[in-house]
Amino acid sequence: MTDALxxxxxxxxxxxxxxxxxxxxLEVPRGQIVCLLGGNASGKSTTMxxxxxxxxxxxxxxxxDGQPLTGLxxxxxxxxxxxxxxxxxxxxGTMTVRENVLMGAYTRSDSKAVAEDYDGVLDLFPKLRERHAQQAGTLSGGEQQMVAMARALMGRPRLIVMDEPTMGLSPLHVDxxxxxxxxxxRQGVSIFMVEQNASLALQIAHRGYVLQTGRIVLSGAAADLARDPQIRDAYLGGAQAA
Structure with a gap:
């Protein structure tokens, strides 16, 4: 791959x-969604x-972006x-939705831009505008996941890493x-996600990797992995791994 972020x-x-x-x-190219698949204890969360x-x-x-992160x-x-x-x-849980979302801007000092970005994420997640004064712990699982995503966006990231973003959610909230x-x-943020539901992850990802006991055993375009017999047997069938 080229142009890895x-x-x-x-x-x-x-x-x-x-x-x-x-x-x-492994690599995450600029502008792409890359998923990391694997069973329990394969090392996925440790990668994050x-x-x-x-x-x-x-x-x-x-x-x-060409600069080492090791040691930071x-x-x-x-x-x-x-x-x-x-x-x-x-x-x-005892802080409001607004307070939780603004925690994502804790590294920033540009208060005017932070306020503008906060309005922007509420446009992206309109349900949070209705819930802005509500304690985050009282929200549904799907609404809490929206708060977590909005919080991440408040740092103006070029890449977001997501660990099991659909875990425990109802089918409606998963979608x-x-x-x-x-x-x-589509707004230009690259995504690297660990996801327990391999079928759904491969539907939205551009590329995927399969991690098994700490080693990459398969990688490729998401569409190709979805058709791979090893992936279908291990992750997309009756024995789908969590």
Missing amino acids: LRLDRVNSFYGPVQVHFDLS KIILGLLKPRSGQVVF TTPQIVRRGIGSVPESRRLF RVLEMIQTIN
Whole structure:
């Protein structure tokens, strides 16, 4: 691939003595949606932690827009242009929707532009305009996911990493969240997502990778992966992995 916005190059990571990744290499091209598929304990969520600086790899590089991220703190990485939608949303339940969304701008000091961007994300998520003064913990799962996505956008990211964005949502909210991911992507934001539902992820992604016990075992165009017999048997059939 060419013109990669994010690149992981031969990353090896550990939790204590246990190795999680083995020479992990992948790329997210500018303007694309890339999904990372894999079963439980394959290393998917740990990949997100490495990108965000929450876990330091033992070796290898994480490169964003041509510059290495390895060694930077999470706030520094966010300032470089990477937003996060973590697994289970991770909202502040007793804070309002507005307060949670504005937390995404904590690295910014341009208050006027922040206010303009806040109005912009409410246009993108009109339900949140109705709920702006409501405590985030009282929202439905789908509405909470919208808050998490709006919060990520408040940092003006060029890339958003999403960990299981449809987990625990009703079918109606799953469709809505996937639609919003595509809308955000069309606005010029690249997306790297771990998703438990391989079938849905491959429908909206441009490219995909399959991670198995810390190693990439398959990669390619999402449409090709959806037709691959190994993917169909492991992830798209009766034994679909979570």
